[in-house]
Amino acid sequence: MIVTLTANPSLDRTVSLSAPLRAGEVQNADAVREDAGGKGINVTRVLRGSGAASTAVLPLDPSDPFGAVLRAADVPFTPVAVHGATRANLTLADADGVTTKINLPGVTRTSADGDALIDAVVAAAAGARWLVLAGSLPPGLPDTFYVDVIDAVRGAGFDAGVGPRIAVDTSGPALREVVRRGAPDLIKPNDEELAELAGVSLDSGLALPEAVAAVAAGLVPARVGAAFVTLGGDGAVLVTADGAWHGTPPPTRVRSTVGAGDSSLAGFLLAESAGAGPEECLRSGIRYGSAAAALPGTQAPTPDDLLPGDVPVRRL
Incomplete structure (x- = not known):
């Protein structure tokens, strides 16, 4: 089981354009789609699509139709009751894969909301292999919120071998x-x-x-166990206490980069949960990220979507 926390989920609306975006002008859209979004939710969607067990913890107003969107997408979730509808983010993607994203801040959350989220994560994380803390924090929650989550999970005894490893994808x-x-x-x-x-x-x-690996080495292992750094079209770098590796993606026709990083993390965790070593974890992360970039909107890639071609990995 891999548990994800999305403190600031979103309904992702993606508008596909046939021509590059022209600011200040009127353009016709080719298509529009809506997906349940938010970084942790995206990770859970990819994991589920690949047959792995995962559940998403998130704040949700009981009257918010976002819950129906999650159920329609077959996303297992643990809702924490709050007031205020989920934000809607807008993505404009042209035919060349150039993406313009407009993210709304989300509803202001109270300290009581934060405490309820932490309690729900602690309960869900019992016995999980990984806990993923992902995405931006909504207004009202402190910058230290993810630290508070980690402290609560480890304070529950999960750091004694019965709880999850913790992955963080935020900024x-x-x-x-x-x-x-x-x-x-x-x-x-x-x-x-x-x-x-x-x-x-x-x-x-x-x-x-090489430049990324040099910076990450200043953090690993003194501050973090490992750093998986995505580089877009240049692939990704993995730095652990045992070394550093760089992987190159297969040829990819980019349609939307939204969710590609989340898919990369999911691919990495899929391989790690199967007992793979660092090179294969890196390779799997790159494959899933590339597959997501080749899909429109915020679609979650499945194994059937993985692109052909090699993913060369070299030790740095």
Whole structure:
């Protein structure tokens, strides 16, 4: 079982354009679709589509139709009752795969909402292999919220061998606090988020994978167990206490990058849960991320969607 927490879920509306976006002009859309979104929910959708057990913990107003969207997508979820409808995010994707995303802040949550979410995560995480804390925090919850979740889970005794490893996929102050105080087992930033986290610029004198690995090595294993850093079309880098690896994606016709990073994390966890080593975990993460990028909207790739072609992995 892999449990995910999405503190700030969203209804993702994706509008497909036949031409590049022209700011200030009127354009016709080719298609529109709606998907249950939010980074943790996306991870659960991919895991479920690949046959793995997963459940998503999220805040949900009992009258919010977002619950029906989740059920229609066959997403197992544990709702925490709150007031206020789920936010709606808008994505504009043109035929060349260029994506413009507009994310709304979401409903302000109270400290009582936060406490209820933590209690629900602790209950759901008993016996889980991984707990994934993913996405932005809604207004009202502190930057330290994910640290509070980690402390509560580990305080329940889960760090004694009966609870989950903890993966975190967020950015900005929330990620900085997790790395400073939370000691997660895995983080999954992209290259820009990693540089912001470390407070440095990537070394322009190095190739991107080498530059990313050098920065991540300053965090692993002192602050985090491992860093899985996605690089878009340049693949991904994995840094652990045992070394660093870079993987290159298969040829991909990009249709939408929304959810690709979440799918990468799901692919990584699928391989890790099956007992794979670091190179195969990296390869699986890249395969799932590439498959997501080749699909429209925020669709969750399944094994049938994985692209042909090799995913070369080299040790850095």
